[in-house]
Amino acid sequence: MKRTALVTGGTRGIGGGVSMALNDAGYLVAANYQNGVETAEKFQNETGIPTFSWDVSDYQSCEKGILNVCETLGGTIDILVNNAGITRDCMLHRMNPEDWAKVISINLNSVFNMCRLIIPSMRDRQFGRIINISSVNGLKGQVGQSNYSAAKAGILGFTKALALESASKGITVNAVAPGYVSTDMTEAIPHNIKESIKTQIPVGRFGKIEEIANTVLFLADEKSSFITGAVLSVNGGQYL
Numbered sequence: 001m002k003r004t005a006l007v008t009g010g011t012r013g014i015g016g017g018v019s020m021a022l023n024d025a026g027y028l029v030a031a032n033y034q035n036g037v038e039t040a041e042k043f044q045n046e047t048g049i050p051t052f053s054w055d056v057s058d059y060q061s062c063e064k065g066i067l068n069v070c071e072t073l074g075g076t077i078d079i080l081v082n083n084a085g086i087t088r089d090c091m092l093h094r095m096n097p098e099d100w101a102k103v104i105s106i107n108l109n110s111v112f113n114m115c116r117l118i119i120p121s122m123r124d125r126q127f128g129r130i131i132n133i134s135s136v137n138g139l140k141g142q143v144g145q146s147n148y149s150a151a152k153a154g155i156l157g158f159t160k161a162l163a164l165e166s167a168s169k170g171i172t173v174n175a176v177a178p179g180y181v182s183t184d185m186t187e188a189i190p191h192n193i194k195e196s197i198k199t200q201i202p203v204g205r206f207g208k209i210e211e212i213a214n215t216v217l218f219l220a221d222e223k224s225s226f227i228t229g230a231v232l233s234v235n236g237g238q239y240l
């Protein structure tokens with residue numbers, strides 16, 4: 001029987017690439033998103049991957065969304081990729097409480113919501129793969145990103161704790177920490193800053209979506225069963 005995978009923020013950018021890579025590898029995939037209905041519809045039409053809209057920062061919405069995904073795919077979730085994320089960059093001395101709370105809520109609380117709701121069925125079935133998308137800036141910090149860096153670093157502690165809790169149940173929990181990748185998120189960075197970031201990347205360029213997707217695919221594999229609690233950096237050597 002085909003394994004099922006759910007990718008949050010899975011209709012564009014890194015998440016879109018992850019959904020397609022899993023789909024191509026033979027998994028039954030569901031892609032969650034919020035906003036951007038047109039992008040999601042286009043993605044569904046082009047890939048055949050069903051899309052589901054809900055806000056991952058809201059626990060009750062996650063509950064309903066997951067139920068809907070399971071009914072549609074006809075099973076439970078074997079592979080969960082927590083990818084949805086946003087930035088609201090601002091120096092801390094000017095940051096408002098809303099932008100702090102929103103980034104923590106969408107980038108970190110969402111990981112609790114999704115894992116809390118899906119882990120019981122993984123434990124029952126003694127199998128699961130959870131892959132959380134962190135960031136190089138969760139490892140090293142970044143000016144203007146105290147909210148984002150805190151959320152992405154929080155994901156790493158969460159990943160390790162849940163990996164320990166789940167290790168005896170056939171469930172692996174890992175994090176991927178991408179460096180800079182060309183997507184809508186990095187499109188917002190001014191050109192001159194992007195050029196200066198590139199000089200800090202030994203590989204000499206931003207990463208490609210497929211390079212992150214391939215790492216997720218590797219961790220999702222049944223044969224990756226001895227890797228848990230790990231943080232895989234995919235950053236062109238930017239931060240070691």
Ligand code: NAD
Nearest residue numbers: 009013014033034055056083084085135178180181183185
């Ligand atoms: P993106 O902006 O292209 O896509 C983000 C996705 O998240 C979208 O599909 C959006 O619908 C979804 N989303 C946002 N808020 C949501 C919510 N409340 N509920 C459900 N879905 C929601 O971003 P991206 O660049 O592809 O980034 C994907 C992930 O990778 C993020 O977690 C991001 O922090 C991380 N990341 C990106 C980079 C990069 O350089 N692009 C680097 C490191 C880490």
